[in-house]
Amino acid sequence: MSEHQSTYEPKSAFERWLDSRLPIVRFSADLMSFPTPRNLNYWYTFGGILAFCLMVQIITGIVLAMHYDTSSHGAFMSVQREIMRDVNFGWLIRGLHANGASMFFLAVYLHILRGIYYGSYKAPREVLWWLGCVIYVLMMATAFMGYVLPWGQMSFWGAKVITNLLGAFPVVGGTITTLLWGGFSVGGPTLNRFFSLHYLLPFVIAGVVALHIWALHVPGNNNPTGVEVKGKQDTVPFHPYYTVKDLFAIMVFVILFAAVVFFIPDAFEKVDNNIEANPLVTPPHIVPEWYLLPFYAILRAIPDKLSGVLALAGAIGMLFILPFLDQNKVKSMRYRPAARLYFFIWIAFCLILGWCGSQEPQGTVIPGPAGPVIIDYGINSVTWLARVSTAYYFAYFLIITPLLAMTEKTLPVPDSLFTPVLAKSAAPAE
Numbered sequence: 185m186s187e188h189q190s191t192y193e194p195k196s197a198f199e200r201w202l203d204s205r206l207p208i209v210r211f212s213a214d215l216m217s218f219p220t221p222r223n224l225n226y227w228y229t230f231g232g233i234l235a236f237c238l239m240v241q242i243i244t245g246i247v248l249a250m251h252y253d254t255s256s257h258g259a260f261m262s263v264q265r266e267i268m269r270d271v272n273f274g275w276l277i278r279g280l281h282a283n284g285a286s287m288f289f290l291a292v293y294l295h296i297l298r299g300i301y302y303g304s305y306k307a308p309r310e311v312l313w314w315l316g317c318v319i320y321v322l323m324m325a326t327a328f329m330g331y332v333l334p335w336g337q338m339s340f341w342g343a344k345v346i347t348n349l350l351g352a353f354p355v356v357g358g359t360i361t362t363l364l365w366g367g368f369s370v371g372g373p374t375l376n377r378f379f380s381l382h383y384l385l386p387f388v389i390a391g392v393v394a395l396h397i398w399a400l401h402v403p404g405n406n407n408p409t410g411v412e413v414k415g416k417q418d419t420v421p422f423h424p425y426y427t428v429k430d431l432f433a434i435m436v437f438v439i440l441f442a443a444v445v446f447f448i449p450d451a452f453e454k455v456d457n458n459i460e461a462n463p464l465v466t467p468p469h470i471v472p473e474w475y476l477l478p479f480y481a482i483l484r485a486i487p488d489k490l491s492g493v494l495a496l497a498g499a500i501g502m503l504f505i506l507p508f509l510d511q512n513k514v515k516s517m518r519y520r521p522a523a524r525l526y527f528f529i530w531i532a533f534c535l536i537l538g539w540c541g542s543q544e545p546q547g548t549v550i551p552g553p554a555g556p557v558i559i560d561y562g563i564n565s566v567t568w569l570a571r572v573s574t575a576y577y578f579a580y581f582l583i584i585t586p587l588l589a590m591t592e593k594t595l596p597v598p599d600s601l602f603t604p605v606l607a608k609s610a611a612p613a614e
């Protein structure tokens with residue numbers, strides 16, 4: 185908010201008194217009058233939608249915690265019987281929280297894709313972008329730990345597979361895993377640790393979101409043209425223009441959210457998770473939630489465990505280094521047809537990776553005392569598809585993006601973000 189001059193005038197004696205001690209009303213008024221580019225489209229409403237999602241997760245989560253039993257003996261029943269059946273509207277609170285996580289990720293993926301498409305990670309918004317990346321990593325950690333809490337089969341075995349990955353790191357791996365488990369395997373102490381962190385992290389996310397919005401208000405919003413605001417003529421005050429637009433988008437989002445919660449509440453749930461965790465029975469097909477599937481596919485595409493873990497971390501790391509990889513001065517892909525094409529191909533490969541991650545591992549299956557056991561995962565068409573997609577995923581960031589930044593012939597960029605707006609309104613009606 186550095187360049188934005190405050191227009192707030194305290195009206196009463198009390199407001200003047202408060203303003204000279206804690207200018208909180210001035211701060212809120214400045215947020216509302218913040219000059220915002222006049223050409224923001226609906227892709228720019230996802231920030232507000234995400235803030236709404238975070239609020240829903242925190243409120244419903246606090247209510248769930250009131251009825252949740254954190255012991256490994258009571259966790260499953262406290263969810264399945266107490267929350268789902270005995271607590272008034274417990275089923276609704278849980279439905280909102282569990283499906284809310286999926287809605288949150290849907291919104292965050294669209295928010296990130298929007299950021300990449302319009303080049304919002306480029307100067308002067310790199311810190312804003314990195315804070316967003318930190319939020320994303322925190323969201324994944326929170327969701328992963330939350331998934332363990334119902335203490336069903338998928339909770340338990342998902343936790344086992346993912347925490348075991350840390351053991352792949354030489355020297356420190358074993359110690360870190362033991363610390364995280366609170367013992368020598370996933371068990372009661374692990375559940376307690378995950379509950380504690382799952383309660384804490386959303387508040388850390390809220391803190392980072394505050395920094396994210398602060399970092400947004402220093403340079404101001406980017407916009408679909410990627411052309412920076414040049415003066416008053418390019419902006420409108422945030423309120424009422426974008427408060428109303430954001431509220432409308434949130435309402436549409438709520439309708440979709442409600443449709444999921446009321447009509448298909450189990451759509452994202454794995455049936456196995458309605459069976460209590462049993463360390464002696466391994467489910468044949470352990471899968472994470474849909475929003476983590478592409479990373480799971482990258483992990484499984486690489487036969488060596490440590491390399492797989494590094495590739496998984498690297499895939500997320502690509503987002504962090506994106507501002508260094510793309511040095512092209514033109515921000516928006518509206519004027520970068522080649523970058524746009526490779527970006528859409530990248531999205532397609534991410535979806536393919538998601539599909540690969542959801543597939544059952546094929547290989548040699550032998551009967552075991554507690555059901556079928558896969559002894560050799562083998563190499564099959566899904567693995568190869570995942571490998572090709574992984575290769576494109578990394579090539580997009582490490583080869584295609586830097587090369588395009590240097591060589592692409594961009595389309596003419598308008599001299600002001602206002603020009604395309606005027607051109608549209610001046611165009612004859614069809």
Ligand code: HEM
Nearest residue numbers: 228229230231232234235299304313316317319320405406
């Ligand atoms: C809890 C999660 C998040 C919340 C509540 C949030 C909130 C917001 C809000 C309110 C805005 C301004 C409105 C808009 O542009 O949509 C914004 C902008 C932005 N966010 Fe986020 N965000 C979150 C996660 C992320 C993530 C994960 C990333 C990227 C990895 C990210 C990157 C950005 C960028 C680059 C902008 C500037 C967009 C532009 O001006 O073109 N955000 N965010």
